[in-house]
Amino acid sequence: MGDRDPLRRSDTEPGETNPNRARDHLANERTFLAWVRTGVALVVFGFAIGRFAIAVHEFMPAGGKPEPAEGLTVWFGTVSIVAGVALSVAGLVRYRKTREQIDAGTFEPAGYVIDLVGILTAVFGALLAIYLVYSIMRF
Numbered sequence: 001m002g003d004r005d006p007l008r009r010s011d012t013e014p015g016e017t018n019p020n021r022a023r024d025h026l027a028n029e030r031t032f033l034a035w036v037r038t039g040v041a042l043v044v045f046g047f048a049i050g051r052f053a054i055a056v057h058e059f060m061p062a063g064g065k066p067e068p069a070e071g072l073t074v075w076f077g078t079v080s081i082v083a084g085v086a087l088s089v090a091g092l093v094r095y096r097k098t099r100e101q102i103d104a105g106t107f108e109p110a111g112y113v114i115d116l117v118g119i120l121t122a123v124f125g126a127l128l129a130i131y132l133v134y135s136i137m138r139f
Helices: 021-058 068-104 112-138
Strands: none
Touching: 021 068, 068 112
């Protein structure tokens, strides 16, 4: 029971491999592309946040002191860009690992990586929400 191949369908004979191997690889590629798409979105989002701070600074009157929130906006943008790059790299690592597991017939679902991405996304979203409320309350 412990040496059961997780990719072998229950209705196949011992020694037969998964007839849907190509479909599994294509699904793995689609999942990788979703990781990359999300990473690119975070990079663009971070750039937009950082650029917004620069635009606000350009509209300030001459000699005006920059608001402390502008620096925070740049940091949020930078964190978002770094997170997008990290997410793309994590997606690539996961893709390659899954590809090897599919070929070897030892596929294991993602574990802590999914949890980590979900938790970090929630924390980043909460920090952005707090920052937004803080920015609105200042005016």
